[in-house]
Amino acid sequence: MTIRHHVSDDLIVSYASGALAEGWSVAVATHLALCPSCRRRLAAAEHIGGELLQSMPAEAVAVESWTAVSARLHQPPQRPAAKPVGASTEGRGVVLPEPLRSYAGGDIASLQWRSLGRGASQIHIRTADPETKVRLLRIPAGKPVPEHGHGGRELTLVLSGSFRDGDEVFARGDIEDADGDLTHQPVATPEADCICLAVTDAPLRFRSWLVRAIQPILDI
Structure with missing residues (x-):
């Protein structure tokens, strides 16, 4: 597996610092599980962050600060942690890494998909x-998604199959x-259905009036 499209520097730094929102963090952690190169970038960012903290002058803190820190230590982690995919896991055909x-x-095989029409389907992930x-x-092999723009940011991580967007091909990882600024119409390549993880912070902007009409029903 050769990964050619990686997580941006701003996402790596925000993830390393724990400042990234959970939805984005799920996408970043899943990419990290598949991408040794970005795991090395994350380690470098964490190292630099640690060095910066060590170089900062000490400051007096309130007595109750430890109580607040202790309470946070007992809460569930806010940053999903990537678990690198091993060869044995890949060999068993596991699609979704931790x-x-x-x-x-x-x-994938155990999940309940909701139809979006024309063979496409989706599953909402709760956070x-x-x-x-x-x-x-899930986009059927050889089929496009409706042409659309974005009201905000969208991360799309390929988990199985691949899609083409303009001159670029995006495969697993x-x-x-x-x-x-981007309006596009990605197309699943003809070899197999394309399964992706998509994270957005605003509704998509579809060109088709018909898709816009049913957009609230489909929740996309």
């Missing part, structure tokens, strides 16, 4: 993050980072 598999409640929507998408 932490995504736990968020979804299982691997505690009100800023983003996280979903799995590749992540596409789109913003409000």
